[in-house]
Amino acid sequence: MKEVDLKVQMKAPQATELSKLEKKSLVTYIYVGVPMRQYQGRYGTEPRVQLNDQFASVDDIQSYIVQERESLKENERPLMTVSIKADTECPMGIITDIKQALRKAMALKISYSARQMDEMSYN
Numbered sequence: 397m398k399e400v401d402l403k404v405q406m407k408a409p410q411a412t413e414l415s416k417l418e419k420k421s422l423v424t425y426i427y428v429g430v431p432m433r434q435y436q437g438r439y440g441t442e443p444r445v446q447l448n449d450q451f452a453s454v455d456d457i458q459s460y461i462v463q464e465r466e467s468l469k470e471n472e473r474p475l476m477t478v479s480i481k482a483d484t485e486c487p488m489g490i491i492t493d494i495k496q497a498l499r500k501a502m503a504l505k506i507s508y509s510a511r512q513m514d515e516m517s518y519n
Contacts, residue, residue: 404429404446409484410513417507422475424464424503426457428490429483443486445494454490457497465503481509 406429417423427446431439435451445452447460465473478498482491498506 400425400427400446401449402427402446403432403435403449403451404444404483405432406481406483407485408481408509408511411510412513414510414512417477417479419475422468422472423477423479423507424461425479425481426494427481428486428494430485443483443490445490454493454497457494458501461498461501461503475505476503477505477507478503479507479509 404427406427429443429446430436430441431444431451439451445454445457447456452460461478465476468476480491480494495506498504
């Protein structure tokens with residue numbers, strides 16, 4: 397799994413039913429959140445998309461997915477999963493736009509990163 401320098405602030409939402417992703421080498425990540433303080437002068441304070449180590453637009457997602465899929469062995473390509481790691485405060489409209497771009501790229505296996513909800517919050 398490739399290490400990425402996170403350039404967006406991201407606090408994952410909480411969930412009660414979580415499962416770990418198998419074969420992390422087949423997972424491609426899309427990060428969504430407000431740019432870190434050192435990038436806010438250039439990129440503002442609205443939530444942004446990060447693909448690998450770069451800020452990107454939703455329009456860049458399709459070519460990014462094609463590129464990531466091409467880097468896999470042919471027999472592994474159908475097993476590729478896209479994991480959306482979005483900040484808990486991220487507007488749902490951005491997530492919807494990302495999902496539509498993934499659909500156009502035929503990336504239909506999507507997971508959402510979350511952290512375990514503690515029992516105090518759940519009850």
